[in-house]
Amino acid sequence: MTQPVDPAEGGAPVQEPVPERVRRRGWTLDTTPLRDAGYRRLFWGIATTTIGQQMTLVAVPFQVYALTGSSFMVGITSMVALVPLIVFGLLGGAIADAMDRRRLLVVTSIGAAVTSALLAAQALLPGGGNLALLWVLTAAVSAFTAVNSPARYAVIPALVGPAGVPAANALAMTVRQIGVIVGPLVAGLLIGLGSLFTAYAIDAVGFLVAVLLLRGLPPLPPGREAGPLRLRATLQGVWEGFAFLRTQPVLLMTFVVDIIAMMFAWPQAVFPELSETRFEGSPNALGWLFAGISIGALAMGLTSGWVSKVDRQGAVVIVSIAVWGVAIIGFGYAPTLWLAVLCLAVAGAGDMVSAVLRSSMLQLAAPEEMRGRMQGVFIVVVTGGPRLGDLRAGGLASAAGVTFAMASGGVVVVLAMVAVALLVPSFWFFRASRSAAR
Structure with a gap:
C-alpha cells in the first residue's frame, strides 16, 4: 500500500507495512471497504451504472456499423467521443477540486441519464437512427462521463482512508468488470431481438x-476551500495539475505505458466486423467479444488480494501490459469464437493488474486538493487511449484486415514494454519498499 509523497523526494510512493489481517487474506478479494456506508453507496452506484454504460458501448458501434457498414466509421465514432x-x-478534474464532489456526482449522473434517454429515443427514428444525431449524443455522454x-x-481516499485505497479500487474495478461482462451479453441478446431502444433505456x-x-x-x-467556479481559475487548476505531474516521474510513466497499450492493441472497433464475418455462425458473437476482456479482468479481480502486496510495482505493470500485447496477437489470429474470447480474457x-496498481499509486501520491485533477488526467489517458486505439x-482493419491490425498492434506493445524496461530502468526497478526506507 502506498502513501502520499513529497515531490522533492522524486515522486515515488511510500509503502506502508501490510497489516497481518491483509496478509492472511492471500489471494481473495478484500471486501473490508464495504464496511463503510459511504463507500457502499459509491460502490453500488458504480454497479448500477456500469451495466447500462456497457450496453450503450455495444449499442453505439453496432448502430454505426448497421448504418454505414464500415469499421472505419466505427473508429471515427470513437474519435467523436474522444x-x-x-x-x-481535464476540466472535470479541476472542477472536482473546486466544489463539493457529492454534488458534482449527482449533477453529472442526472445529465448522463437524460442523454441516455435521448439515445433511446433516436434509436426509434425511421431507418434505424440518424448518424449525425447519434454522434452528437455520443459526444454528450462522453462529456458527462468525463466530468463524473x-x-x-477522487472521493475514495476520503471514504475509506489511505490504507483502504488498493482494496477499494480492486472492489470497484471488479464490480465494474461484472457489469462489463453482463452488459455486452445482454446488449447482444437485445440487439439480436431488434430492441436497440431497450439497451439505451x-x-x-x-x-x-x-x-x-x-x-x-x-x-x-475538496481539500481546499471551495469557491465559485470560474473558467480562468478552472484552466489554471488544469495547468497546476500538469505541473504537479511533472514532479512525479513514476506516475508519469504509468500514463505512458497505458497509452501505448491502448493505442496499439485496443480491439473493440473490429468486434462488429468479426461478429458479422469470421464468427457469423456463433450465437451472440458480438456480446461474447465485448465481454471477453472483462471475463479475464473479473477472474483476476476475484483473486486480487495479492496485488496490494506487490513491491516491484513498475516491473509488474510492464509485465502485465506485455501479457496484454501477447494476448491481442493471439486474438488477431484466433479462428474460432471461443479461442478469441479466451485470448481477450487473458488480455x-x-x-x-496494471489498472489496480496504477490507480492506487495515483490516488495516494496526490494530495487531497490535487486528486481531482490527477484523476482527470487518469481518466483522459485510460479512456482516451482506447478511443485512439479504435x-x-x-482504419487498419479496413485497409489490411483484422488479423494484421490486431497482431501488428500486439507486437508493437510487447516491443515497447521491452524498450521501457531497458530505457527507463528507474521504472522497471522501482520498489515501493525502498521508497519507504528513504
Whole structure:
C-alpha cells in the first residue's frame, strides 16, 4: 500500500507495512471497504451504472456499423467521443477540486441519464437512427462521463482512508468488470431481438438509480476551500495539475505505458466486423467479444488480494501490459469464437493488474486538493487511449484486415514494454519498499 509523497523526494510512493489481517487474506478479494456506508453507496452506484454504460458501448458501434457498414466509421465514432472526453476530463478534474464532489456526482449522473434517454429515443427514428444525431449524443455522454469519473475516484481516499485505497479500487474495478461482462451479453441478446431502444433505456435507468444512491453520501468538499467556479481559475487548476505531474516521474510513466497499450492493441472497433464475418455462425458473437476482456479482468479481480502486496510495482505493470500485447496477437489470429474470447480474457487479466496498481499509486501520491485533477488526467489517458486505439484498429482493419491490425498492434506493445524496461530502468526497478526506507 502506498502513501502520499513529497515531490522533492522524486515522486515515488511510500509503502506502508501490510497489516497481518491483509496478509492472511492471500489471494481473495478484500471486501473490508464495504464496511463503510459511504463507500457502499459509491460502490453500488458504480454497479448500477456500469451495466447500462456497457450496453450503450455495444449499442453505439453496432448502430454505426448497421448504418454505414464500415469499421472505419466505427473508429471515427470513437474519435467523436474522444474530443469531449479530453476537454471535459481535464476540466472535470479541476472542477472536482473546486466544489463539493457529492454534488458534482449527482449533477453529472442526472445529465448522463437524460442523454441516455435521448439515445433511446433516436434509436426509434425511421431507418434505424440518424448518424449525425447519434454522434452528437455520443459526444454528450462522453462529456458527462468525463466530468463524473474524476470526482468518483477522487472521493475514495476520503471514504475509506489511505490504507483502504488498493482494496477499494480492486472492489470497484471488479464490480465494474461484472457489469462489463453482463452488459455486452445482454446488449447482444437485445440487439439480436431488434430492441436497440431497450439497451439505451437501461443505461438511463441505471443512472437514475445512481442519483438516489449518491445523494446519500456525506458532504465531500475538496481539500481546499471551495469557491465559485470560474473558467480562468478552472484552466489554471488544469495547468497546476500538469505541473504537479511533472514532479512525479513514476506516475508519469504509468500514463505512458497505458497509452501505448491502448493505442496499439485496443480491439473493440473490429468486434462488429468479426461478429458479422469470421464468427457469423456463433450465437451472440458480438456480446461474447465485448465481454471477453472483462471475463479475464473479473477472474483476476476475484483473486486480487495479492496485488496490494506487490513491491516491484513498475516491473509488474510492464509485465502485465506485455501479457496484454501477447494476448491481442493471439486474438488477431484466433479462428474460432471461443479461442478469441479466451485470448481477450487473458488480455483483460493483465490489464486488471496494471489498472489496480496504477490507480492506487495515483490516488495516494496526490494530495487531497490535487486528486481531482490527477484523476482527470487518469481518466483522459485510460479512456482516451482506447478511443485512439479504435481509430487505429478500425482504419487498419479496413485497409489490411483484422488479423494484421490486431497482431501488428500486439507486437508493437510487447516491443515497447521491452524498450521501457531497458530505457527507463528507474521504472522497471522501482520498489515501493525502498521508497519507504528513504
